[in-house]
Amino acid sequence: MREISANELEKVVCQMCLQANRELPRDVLFLLNRAMNQEKGRAKRVLERILENCKIAKREELPLCQDTGLAIVFAEIGQKVVIKGDLKRAIERGIEKGWKQGLFREAIVHPLKRDNPTSLPPVIHFDFLPGEKVKITLLCKGFGSENVSRTCMFLPHTRIEDIEEWVVGIVKEKGVDACPPLFIGIGIGGSVDKAVFLSKKALLQRVDRITSDPERARIEKRILRKVNRLGIGPLGLGGNSTALAVKVLFYPTHIAGLPVAVNINCWALRRVERVI
Amino acid sequence: MNSLYTPLTKKKAEELRAGEEISLTGVIYTARDKAHKRIANALLRHRNPSFPLQDQIIYYCGPTPAPRNRVIGSCGPTTSSRMDEFTPLLLKKGLRGMIGKGKRTEKVIEAIKRFKAVYFVTFGGCGALLSTFVKKKEVVAYPELKTEAVYRLYVEDFPLIVAIDSRGREIF
Known part of the structure; x- marks a missing residue:
């Protein structure tokens, strides 16, 4: 068994918050630079x-x-890892400290009362894997784009082309509000909650690589092409780069249904990964 | 890029055209969801908010706290459509311009035409960059709302794009 102290975890999470909100991951910057080189006129200037x-x-x-x-x-x-101390609390304290140190905006409120914003609580998804490492991934999710996310329970025999059109329709209708060029995460299958979880997890995939599974890669490519034909462009001011990447994740589902979720991210895909 | 100075009079507003890139110098007021609700409530009770609306510009923005030695933290635009239900009333009371990001409803476009106002967009997500154009900041209403309070900002060469002009033409 390997021991990791809650204190160490807290420090790591604090550092991750600072990095995530100040510096984009390399793969995201790569795609932004590439789009800038490919665009002309106003889109390039934006x-x-x-x-x-x-x-x-x-x-x-x-x-x-x-x-x-x-x-x-x-x-x-x-x-094979034993956390010495309170794991969940350590993550929360790391976030609280990161937000204070970075002078970030405390924006989390009771859903109805909506007063006294703080930086807590985060949304945490735990998973347990073989081995003696801990991997933390942090996504600082802006709500301009989160508000554009959607879920749909399709009929089981729905054609993939119709699902693709539904995704394109969401971007057409609301994409401007989400600070394009966008990153689009799509979860297909599972239950409604699983599909939404997958759509968020899809945003954690490397965006500068073609997905190895050819079936998913084909869907991603088709949606990206269709979305970029909309002409919305950077910040909705016209251009070819309405989205920079589409990532799809699958999960087996029930014979009677086909849940699909779309999670939209703005151009500032702020994710950081750390392995302890 | 053309320069524009506040206050934004009706005459100046009418000269702006959708798609035009502008650099703005002068005073603007921040207000987002909660401040809008309060301003609208005050106006509906025939009370004036504690800052002027006539020929002024509201910036849909809730900045991060200012680090020491800086005027303001990160301060980019928030999604304008959340303010749509309040905007026609504010325009009726003299507000001349809004700065935000994203589209507006037909009702807002109609009000912009009727009251000869302008809707500008600026660079969404670029709060660090936009903070460099803000030279002064002072809270003028609802300080208890913190980031959502109304701040009077003095900006120099703040970059804007006319998204909806006084004739109701839009860029999107």
């Missing part, structure tokens, strides 16, 4: 501003965006 913002945020240690998001944590715990 992407130049976005990349300038990324440089300023990193250099000045400022949040990339004033919406520093709702902290979504995926904690994969090795079965």
Whole structure:
């Protein structure tokens, strides 16, 4: 058995918050740069501003965006690991500290009362795997894009083309509000909650690589092409880069149904991974 | 890029065209969801909010706290459509411009046309960049709302794009 102290975990999570909100992952920056080089006119100028913002945020240690998001944590715990102390509390304290240190916006409120915002609680998904490591993935999720996410219970015999059209329709209707160019996570299968979970998890996949499963890769490619034909462009001001990547995850489902969820992320896909 | 100075009079507003890129210098007021609700409630009771609306510009923004040695934290635009239900009333009371991101409803576009106002967008998600154009910040209403309070900002060469002009033409 390997011991990891709750204190260590807390420090790591705090550092992850600071990094996530100030510096985009390399694969995300790569796609933003590539889009900037491919676009012309206003779309290019908008992407130049976005990349300038990324440089300023990193250099000045400022949040990339004033919406520093709702902290979504995926904690994969090795079965041979013993956490000394309170695991959940350690993650929460790491977030609380990160938010305070980074001067991030405390934006979490009671769903109905909506007063006294704080940085807590995060949304945490635990998973247990063989081995003696802990892997934490943090996604700082802005709500301009979260608000554009959707779920649909399709009939079991629905054609994939119709599901693709549904996704394209969501982007057409509401994509402008979500700060394009977008990252689109799609969960297909499972139960309604599983589909939504997968759509979020899809946003954790590397976005600069083609998915190895050819079936998913084909769907991703088709949706990306259709979405980029909408002409919405960076920040909705026109252009070819309405989305930078589409990622799909599957899960077996019941013979009577076909749940599908779409989780939209703005251009600032703020995720950080750490293995302890 | 053309320069624009506040206050945004009807004449200046009427000269702006959808798609035009503008750099704004002068005073703007931040207000988002909660402040809008309070401003609208005050106006419906025939009370004036504690800052002027006539020929002014509201910026849909809730900044992060200012680090030491900076005027303001990250301060990009939030989604404008959440303010749509309050906007026609504010425009009726003299508000001349709004800065945000994303589309507006038909009702808002109609009110923009009727009251000769302008809706601008700026760079969504670019709060760090946009903070460099803010030179002064002062809270003028609802300080208890913290990030959602109304701040008077003095901005220099703040980058904007006219998204809906006073004739109701839109860029989207």
